[in-house]
Every structure is written in C-alpha cells, then in structure tokens.
Amino acid sequence: MAVYALTGFSLVSLLSFGYLSWDWMKPSLVADVATDPMEKPLPPTFTRPPHIIFILTDDQGYHDIGYHGSDIQTPTLDRLAADGVKLENYYIQPICTPSRSQLITGRYQIHTGLQHSIIRPRQPNCLPLDQVTLPQKLQEAGYSTHMVGKWHLGFYKKECLPTRRGFDTFLGSLTGNVDYYTYDNCDGPGVCGYDLHEGEDVAWDQSGKYSTFLYAQRVSKILASHSPKEPIFIYVAFQAVHTPLQSPKEYIYRYRSMGNVARRKYAAMVTCMDEAVKNITWALKKYGYYDNSVIVFSTDNGGQTFSGGSNWPLRGRKGTYWEGGVRGIGFVHSPLIKRKRRTSWALVHITDWYPTLVSLARGNLSNVQGLDGYDVWPAISEGKESPRTEILHNIDPLYNHAKYGSLEDGFGIWNTAVQASIRVGEWKLLTGDPGYSDWIPPQTLTNFPGSWWNLERLTDGPRKSVWLFNITADPYERYDLSEQRPDVVRTLLMRLVHYNRTAIPVRYPAENPRAHPDFNGGAWGPWASEEDGEDWEGSREPLKSRNKKKKKCKICKLRSFFRKLNTRLMSNRI
DSSP: OOEEEESSSOHHHHHHTTGGGOOTTOHHHHOOOOOOTTOOOOOSSOSSOOEEEEEEESSOOTTOSGGGTOSSOOHHHHHHHHTSEEESSEEOOSSHHHHHHHHHHSSOGGGTTOOSSOOOTTSSOOSOTTSOOHHHHHHHTTOEEEEEEEOOSOOSSGGGSGGGTTOSEEEEESSSOOOTTTOEEESSTTOEEEOOEETTEEOGGGTTSOHHHHHHHHHHHHHHHSOTTSOEEEEEEOOTTSSSOOOOHHHHHTTTTOSOHHHHHHHHHHHHHHHHHHHHHHHHHHTTOGGGEEEEEEESSOOOGGGTOOOTTSSOOTTSSSHHHHBOOEEEEOTTOSSOSEEEOOOEEGGGHHHHHHHHTTOOOTTOOOOOOOOOHHHHHSOOOOSOOEEEEEEETTSOOOTTOOTTTTTTTSOTTSEEEEEETTEEEEESOOOOOOBOOGGGGTTTTGGGGSSEEEEOOTTOOEEEEETTTOTTOOOOOTTTOHHHHHHHHHHHHHHHHHOOOOOOOOOOGGGOGGGGTTBOOOOOOTTOOTTOOOOOOOOOOSSSOOOOOHHHHHHHHHHHHHHHHHHTOO
C-alpha cells in the first residue's frame, strides 16, 4: 500500500478542513438541475444542419470553473452548462498539440505520429498533410468554416496553415504561447518573433489588443457577416488561460483578496474568458443563430499548478497522465438537446468530436477510415449509453524511460519502462513515468511559491513502474491496485500491445535554424518551400537586427524558474 505524507500540515488537518471529503456527487457542484415541468419538448430531429461553435480553452484546470466548486467566477459557463449537458467523464490529452490534433483528426496521436511532446516553433513538423481534418469534412457538408485563436499544429510550410487545412478564415497565433497584448513569442534566448496572423498574412495592425477580447470580437464579426440560413462552424481556441499570466486590471481587482499573485492573475483571466463566451453567446442570439446551434466547451489539458491553475481534487497536473492532466472540463449547450439540464457520466474523449460533429452536420464518414472517435451525440442528447468503453491516453516511446521498468515487470509482453496509459471500462493503467503525481489543494496556493511545500505527496517506493486504479470507485487515484489485481494489469497491458502494433513512427524532427523569425521579417511563419523535406538542414545563423533592441525573453526566464522549482520539489520527495 502506498504511503502518504504531508509537509506544512498533516493529512488529519486536510480531513478536518474537509479537503479530502469533497463530494464528487454533491448537488451544488455537478448534479443535475431540475427540469422545468412546463418546458416544451424539443423536436426529435433537426430541420437543417446546426451551426457549430467549438470553444477550447488552454490550461484551464479541472477545479477552475464555478460548478466544480471553484473560487473563480464563471457565471456564463455555469449557466450554459446548467442548461445543457455537463460531461463529467470527459477526457482530453495532457498537453496542447496532442489534444488539438486529436480534435481535428478524430485519431489517437499514435496514429498521426504526434505521440511525443508538442510541435515546437522551429521544428519542420505539422499535422500530417494526408489527414482529412474536421473542418474539411464540414466544408464538404456545405459549412462555412472559421478558426479564431491558437493553432499549435505546425506551420513550417504554407500547406500546414489553418487556411490550407479546412478553414475559410483564420485569425490567431501559430505557436504555443504568445504575449496577450504584443503577440511576441520567444522560443529561447534571442529567438523571438511576432505571432498573430490574419489568414496567411502577419496581422501587425492588431498588436496591442488583448487576445481574449480580440478573438471574441472576431467571432461576433463573423456571425454578423454570415447568413444564419447557411450552416457555419467556428472553432474558437482561446489563448486563455495559458501563460504568460496577463489580464486587464479591472478583472484582477475582483480577486484582490487572493493572497497568491499567480492565482489572482489566473482567476482574472478565467473570468475574462467567461465574459468573452458571454459575448459570443449574445452574438449567436442577436444574429439569429442560437435556436439552431450547438455550443461545445472543452479544455485542452489539465491546469498548470505552477501558474495558478488547480485540478483539485484530482491527482497531478498538466503534462501528466494522472487524472489531473487528462480529465477535462466539458459540456454541450444547445436548444436541440433532447434531454438537457443534466449531468452525463458517459465516457467521452476528445477524438469523439470529429465523428459526432460531422454526423450532426449530415456529413459523410463512410470514406474516412481508421477513426478512433465515436459518435456520442445520442449519449449526450438522449442520455443513451456511450459507444466508447476504453481510451488510449497515449504510448510515448521517446519519453524518458522509467529507471526501474522492465519487460519482466510487464509479464514479458510489455516494457513497463515505456510511458503509457490506458483506460478500459472502470480500470486505468499507467506504466513508465506518468509525471508529477501530487495532489495540490487550492488553499495551498497562497504566498506562491513558498507554500508549494504545503502539498500532499505520495511515495510509491523506488522501483515503481506500474499503477492500476479503479477510476469509477477511486477517481482521485489514491489506491494503487496493481499488486492486488495482476490479472487486470495483464489484460490492460495486452490492450497496450494491441494499440502499439497500430502505431506509426514518431514525427519529432530536430529544430531548424531557418525557422528563426529574423529570417522571416521578425514574425513566426512558414519558412520551408514545397521542395524542402522535413530533414532539410539550413546552415545560416540568424541575422542580427541593427535597428531593434534585443528582446528580453520573459517566457524563457519563467520556464527556467519552473524547471528549477520542479527539480527542487522532486529532489525533496519523501
């Protein structure tokens, strides 16, 4: 049995304050809202394809929404979820690129070659060009398609850009994180560039506008210029609430009583994003789209606890395969839902949106082979059983192998040193190094970063490389059953073996100096020609700018600080 230890305060004190007695089924947090008996029944079928608005937030923690008991104000999201269907058994990926690639393709990342890490700005890599994307299928079904926000699926060639992958229009950033006002992004000391694009051009004129507001305004403009008689798909991938932690001052003022500065700024960003969603919903109603619309809300991965996010009471954080990294906030709001105002515990994964939305659009899926997603609309709208019974969280052969994992520990069929995770029914298996494994109560966020020593920490022993949990009975992953149930471990290892046989080689090329923004007018953007292969090697060094002062890479300093803090935490494990 695992041993639990606390620094700063005891486990008993956590229990006495009720931190560990958070009721998963507490009505005020996730339970059904009573349906109005006078409400008129909805028509059983759509008269025409619905307008689809998919909203994706970045690094929003599982705990960081009002109806999960958060101290952060999200009145719009709470109302939309309460009047729709809350997805409380909903899974995403632990980091940015994998979630976005699986949303856009309906395939696990082992089937697109993106099973390791993210696509970095200087890599000659992007979403495989042979993949037929979600917006392309919706275009085939007669939809106008638009993207606003963060792409993060590669851009080294023009063929990789959103407007070449199925979107009629695009306003947003191509890299993983930018300044919310200046849109600068540094990928290392001195490797900085501007990253806001309108279509395939650099949007220099938009600098200075807060991205959350800018993106919501663009959605309203799209709706105002389009006819509600024609179906439309808008993918709104907010930059919020990813670092850097920036928000208009009036939102920060609302949380002035929060002692943790990072949490205060983060909370302001979440509330600001909530108001942006309110403006988008208002625009849907104003311009005549709402009555025939489907709004899907999803996070892209778990919250980054170093940056103010909270996944409590789940274990782990962004970048890990613990529930805190892969269980997402999700809900669907639509007047077209047959059984709304309820909570669904149907198993849903981010790959499911591809077939679900294409089916809603009356598109053709017969010519799309190898999808890993399922059409879950009947489960969402009518409360039927989900067709999904398992989820491959990932198999990453390149991630640092666990020191004590072995083929022997995997019954001779699986090397447990390899980072992998799978959910089958109520069981979840993890092998290798799943990532940072602590539980961090929101109350420990005060006086960052000193109080990060006040967190609950687990010691599994020095030779651990396999974990098994009954997620239905133990959603917080506190009781490892791998030694008690070797039969289940073996069964799930066989499923990993099955999936691994279908995996394609990892696409993770070396960074190329030709991608430096100094070669591209000071902005991030496509740099390789059609003739350049992914192994193309440039030989030039970035040009020095004579007219510009060298930009300070604030993001790089933050990354360095977090790496050092993480090393310190890991070295002090009990």
